[in-house]
Amino acid sequence: MSILRRGDEKFHYSDGSHKWVPPDPDYDQAVWDEQVRQHKQKHLRNEHPKVRIQRLV
Template identity: 75%
Template sequence: MSIIRRGDERFHYSDGSHKWIPPDPDYDQEAWDAMVRQHQLQHLEEISARRKPRHGRETS
C-alpha cells in the first residue's frame, strides 16, 4: 500500500483507487492517462524503495 500525499487527491477516489476519468470533461483523455500512469509509477518507486534492505543489515 502506498501513501496518498498532499496534492495526489486529484488522482484518487476516497477508497484510494485511481481516477481514470479526467476531472474536466474537456480535458484530453490521453494526457490524463499519461499523468495517472506517471503517478502510479511514483507509487511503485516508493514501494520499491521501502523494500530495499538497508546497508549493514543482512536479510534472511
C-alpha cells in the same frame, strides 16, 4: 500500500483507487492517462514492501 501525498487527491477516489476519467470533461483523455500512469509509477518507486509472517495457533 502506497503513500498518499499532498496533491495526490486529484488522482484518487475516496476509497484510494485511481481515477482514470479526467476531472474536467474537456480535459484530453490521453494526457490524463499519461499523468495517472506517471503518478502510479511514483507509488511504485516509493513502496518499501514488507513481508509479515503470522503463525496461526
